[in-house]
Amino acid sequence: MKLTESNALARVAAYCSKAERCEYDVRKKLLGWELTEEEQQRIIERLRKEKFLDERRFVQSFVKDKIRFNKWGKAKISFELRKKKIPADIINECLGELDESELDESLRKILETKNKSIKAQNDYERKTKLIRFALSRGFSMDQVLKTLTGIIGNTDEEYF
Structure with a gap:
């Protein structure tokens, strides 16, 4: 048109x-x-x-929404912003301003919910499924392991 x-x-x-x-x-x-x-x-x-368009403001809003509503981690948010051709310095700056406790709380909630719905033969399979799920949401392995320890208990390195 x-x-x-x-x-x-x-x-x-x-x-x-x-x-x-x-x-x-x-x-x-x-x-x-x-x-x-x-x-x-x-x-x-x-x-x-005329301030209708502001990349920094867009990124801040996008990050806040994706953490709060979609329960995404930094990696997935960063990936989606790069797909929208947002400059890396703006992405890094806005992700750097994030409150880590909000991310940790978001991860804890989704892992607790997912843990209730997983069907697994043993602890190894359960932990593996939870880790895969959290990684697909864009959370880091360190963050996932730390949170899983609080939810399930000891996540020995021998499992991974």
């Missing part, structure tokens, strides 16, 4: 005002409207100037 630059600006401004957006998402939207590269660049610059 072909839009004029002013119509596209109005639509994308409304799109950005509903939730935090990153430049990558906005560009995808603009590409669908068959705008030239120059028009897209002018629209993005205007959105930045």
